[in-house]
Amino acid sequence: MTTTTTYNAIVAIDKQGRIGRHGKLPWSSPADMRHFASRTKYAIVLMGRKTFDSLPRVLEHRTHVILSKDERPDHVSSTGQFVFFRKTVEDAQQSCQILGGNVWVIGGAEIYKQFLPLCESIVVTHIPQSFGFCHESDVFMPEFSSQFPHADPQLSEDGLKIVRYWRTQGVEEKIIEQIRARQAAGALKYGTTMRRDDLSVGDWMQHAKEEMLDAAIYLQKLQDVQAQLKTS
Numbered sequence: 414m415t416t417t418t419t420y421n422a423i424v425a426i427d428k429q430g431r432i433g434r435h436g437k438l439p440w441s442s443p444a445d446m447r448h449f450a451s452r453t454k455y456a457i458v459l460m461g462r463k464t465f466d467s468l469p470r471v472l473e474h475r476t477h478v479i480l481s482k483d484e485r486p487d488h489v490s491s492t493g494q495f496v497f498f499r500k501t502v503e504d505a506q507q508s509c510q511i512l513g514g515n516v517w518v519i520g521g522a523e524i525y526k527q528f529l530p531l532c533e534s535i536v537v538t539h540i541p542q543s544f545g546f547c548h549e550s551d552v553f554m555p556e557f558s559s560q561f562p563h564a565d566p567q568l569s570e571d572g573l574k575i576v577r578y579w580r581t582q583g584v585e586e587k588i589i590e591q592i593r594a595r596q597a598a599g600a601l602k603y604g605t606t607m608r609r610d611d612l613s614v615g616d617w618m619q620h621a622k623e624e625m626l627d628a629a630i631y632l633q634k635l636q637d638v639q640a641q642l643k644t645s
Contacts, residue, residue, distance in 0.1 A: 416514055417513065417514075418425060418509055418510050418513050418514065418516060418608040419460075419510075419514075419515055419516065419533060420509075420516045420518060420528065420531040420532045420533065421515070421516070421517055421518070421532050421533055421534050421535065421536065422517070422518040422519075422525060422529060422532045422534070422535040422536070422557075423442075423449060423453065423517050423518070423519055423536045423537075424519075424520060424525065424535065424536075424537055424538070425438070425442070425445050425483075425537070425538040425540055426537055426538070426539060426554050427439070427440065427540040427542055427543060427544055428539075428540070428541070428542070428543040429543060429544070429547070429553075430553045430554050430555055431519060431521065431544060431547075431552065431554075432522065432552050432553065432554045433522075433551070433552035434544070434548055434550055434551050434552070435548075435550045436463060436466075436467050436550070437467055439544050439551075440540055440544075442538075442540065442573075444569075444571030444572070444573055445559055445573060447571070448538065448569065448571070448575065449482025449519075450472075451614075452517065452536060453472070453475055453517045453519070454474050454475065455474050456475060456476075456514060456515040456516065456517050457473070457475070457476045457477075457478055457509055457512055457514060457515065457516045457517065458462070458472060458475045458476070458477055458478070458508060458517050458519050458554060459478045459479075459480070459505060459516050459517065459518045459519065459524070459528065460477070460478075460479055460480070460518075460519045460520055460521070460524060461479065461480050461481070461520065461521050461523060462479055462480070462481035462482070462483060462498075462522040463521055464519060464520045464521050464524070465477065465479045465481075465618070469576065470612050471492060471494045471495075471496060472494065473492050473494060474492060474494070476494065476495045476497075476512060477496045477497065477636075478497050478499060478508050478509055478512075478516075479493065479496070479498050479499070479505075480499055480500075480501075480502065480505045480524060480527075481495065481498050481499070481500065483498070484502060485498040486498070486500075490500060501636070502527050502528075503532045506531070514598075518532060521552055522553065522554065522555055523551050525554065525555050525557070526555045529555070529557055529560060530560070532561075532580070532596055533579065533580055533581075533619070534561060534577050534578060534580065535557055535561050535574075535577070535578050536567070536575065536577045536578075537575070537576050537577075537578060538573055538575050538587045539573075539574040539575070539576065541574070543552050557578065558578070559579060561578035561580050562578070562621060563578065563579040563580070563581065563582050563583070564576050564577075564578055564587060565577045565578070565579060565583070
């Protein structure tokens with residue numbers, strides 16, 4: 414059985430779009446670290462060599478795929494985590510494909526730039542602080558909003574502003590847009606909306622029944638078409 418490979422990205426960004434300074438995070442946020450761990454646990458984490466070297470230790474319960482020009486051997490960490498080094502984007506992608514499952518792209522900037530086109534979404538923690546002037550060692554997040562225009566605010570018990578930006582609309586968003594379109598069409602056709610109070614409960618029930626009967630007719634038509642296709 415083939416396991417589907419899905420790519421998503423995760424990052425923390427300050428008000429100026431900064432994601433790093435001197436090879437490290439310029440802020441300290443235990444809450445964001447907990448959020449990062451909960452998102453990426455039991456998945457593949459894809460990163461560059463500098464990001465890997467900046468980690469205090471190999472991340473537990475995660476498989477590491479590191480894009481690096483350095484010659485380093487693959488190995489299993491003392492805690493049992495697989496660590497793979499790959500020299501090209503294609504090799505890293507192939508390894509992720511073979512491993513299968515969820516892949517989280519975790520940085521740095523060049524890795525985001527190379528792998529964001531493969532991602533379905535990017536989860537962003539918006540750090541409220543601003544760190545003033547730009548230092549020569551600062552690293553900034555590549556532009557991503559044009560690729561992921563659909564914002565989905567996430568709940569956080571720690572007061573963090575976390576937004577998941579999706580490449581395409583979710584099912585819920587599509588339904589909401591259709592409801593709004595029907596509301597506008599209904600107002601134009603009937604001169605009123607569902608706020609009308611000129612119908613009784615029985616009237617509303619009858620309207621609902623007629624709509625459901627129409628739906629049953631449409632479904633029967635689709636089943637007939639499907640049956641014809643199977644026999645043709």
